[in-house]
Amino acid sequence: MAKEPTPLKNIYISLICLFGVLVGGTLGYMIVEDWSFTESLYMTIITVSSVGFKEVRNLDLKGEWFTIILILFGMGTIVYGITNLTAFVVEGDLRKILRKSRMEKNIDKLKDHFILVGLGRVGKNIAYEILRMGYPLVAVDSNEENLAEFDSSSQNFFTLLGDATSEKTLEKSGIMRAKGFVSALPTDSENLFVVLTARQLNPNLRIIARVNEEENSEKMIRAGADKAVCPAHIGGLRMASELIRPAVVDFIDKMIREKDGKLRVEEAMITSSSPILGKTLMEAQIPKKSGCVVVALRRACGKFEFNPKADTILNNGDAVIVIGEIEKITELKKLVS
Structure with a gap:
């Protein structure tokens, strides 16, 4: 089934119709009354707009009938255009265009x-x-x-x-x-x-x-x-875990699935400008300063160290993996950066 024209598209159609009326009226007067282009265009505009100015010249019978037809087409086009413009504003298309423009500026x-x-x-x-x-x-x-x-x-x-x-x-x-x-x-x-x-x-x-x-x-x-x-693969593992280790799954749900849950597993990257670069975990005092619990460390080479020791040195490119509340994790990232 073909889509119905949108209000914006209808406005374009209205403008095309209006242009067609102006062209048709101008050519009509040039042919019927043998007027110049300027006189014909002027007569067409004052006729379609119904401003009531005096004709350029007196019309003969053929000119009068042509003017009647032009008025009918012109008024019909104007009414059609006003209807489409009203629909464009009332149905929210104008609001959508302005919102889209603001959104693109914000994304930039x-x-x-x-x-x-x-x-x-x-x-x-x-x-x-x-x-x-x-x-x-x-x-x-x-x-x-x-x-x-x-x-x-x-x-x-x-x-x-x-x-x-x-x-x-x-x-x-x-x-x-x-x-x-x-x-x-x-x-x-x-x-x-x-x-x-x-x-x-x-x-x-x-x-x-x-x-x-x-x-x-x-x-x-x-x-x-x-x-x-692969969501299907992860879903299968999840269902198996529900059977084998339900307590662990419930714990993970508290962190991830609940929309209001505040507990998360998160990572914090150690960069060259990090104030804890080169320090040990004991010296960094991550649990004390951020309230997060360090559960693992991923080295820059990709190797994982689970439950790292207190004398583990933090190097550039390492990722500290922690469990903590969202607010605490924010504090950790401030500490690391």
């Missing part, structure tokens, strides 16, 4: 934000978690309903309607300034194309992609994704 100001492509069932859960942690997020989706239905009052949430396989759309999302990128579209082929485009635009961006088939994970990584996540 973002830096070190996350980009989420696909705000479906999987994407919504990703968005809620990112926003709960206080990070700015740009959600890109070609389905306007998905963007409108997402319930978020966060000032860090920005939306962009468009096709994520298009370079222009990703550029509008601020991909060159982004910190991370997630492609959570319904099909593996769509995600593969988006990952290829995103990696081409920003070679240094961390990219996570959704895959529906586990065997496609390697292909997604070769296409440019840093990690490929």
Whole structure:
């Protein structure tokens, strides 16, 4: 079924019709009355607009009948245009255009934000978690309903309607300034194309992609994704864990699944400018100063150290993995940076 024309499109049609009336009226007077172009255009305008100025010259019978027809067409076009303009304002299209313009200006100001492509069932859960942690997020989706239905009052949430396989759309999302990128579209082929485009635009961006088939994970990584996540695989592991280790699953749920949950497993990167660089865990006093519990350390080489000892030295590029409340984790990142 064909889509009904939008109010904005109807306004364009109205302008085209009005232009057609002006052209037709001008040519008509030039042919019927043998007037000049300027006289014919002037007569057409005062006739269509009904301003009541005197005719350029006296009309003969053919000119009078032509004027009657021109008035009918002209008034019909004006009424049609006013109706479309009213619908454009009342139905919210004008408000949507202004909102879109403001949104794009706000996105242009973002830096070190996350980009989420696909705000479906999987994407919504990703968005809620990112926003709960206080990070700015740009959600890109070609389905306007998905963007409108997402319930978020966060000032860090920005939306962009468009096709994520298009370079222009990703550029509008601020991909060159982004910190991370997630492609959570319904099909593996769509995600593969988006990952290829995103990696081409920003070679240094961390990219996570959704895959529906586990065997496609390697292909997604070769296409440019840093990690490929299969919801079906993770869902299966979760169900098995519910049988084998229910207490552990309940604990993880408290951290992740509950929308109001404040406990999280988080990481804090040690950089060259970190005040705790080169110190031991005992000297850094992370639990005392931040209230977070250190559970592991990931070295810059990728090796993990679980329950690291107090004399473990923190080096550049290491990631300290902790458990703590969201507010405490914020304090930890201030301490580390």
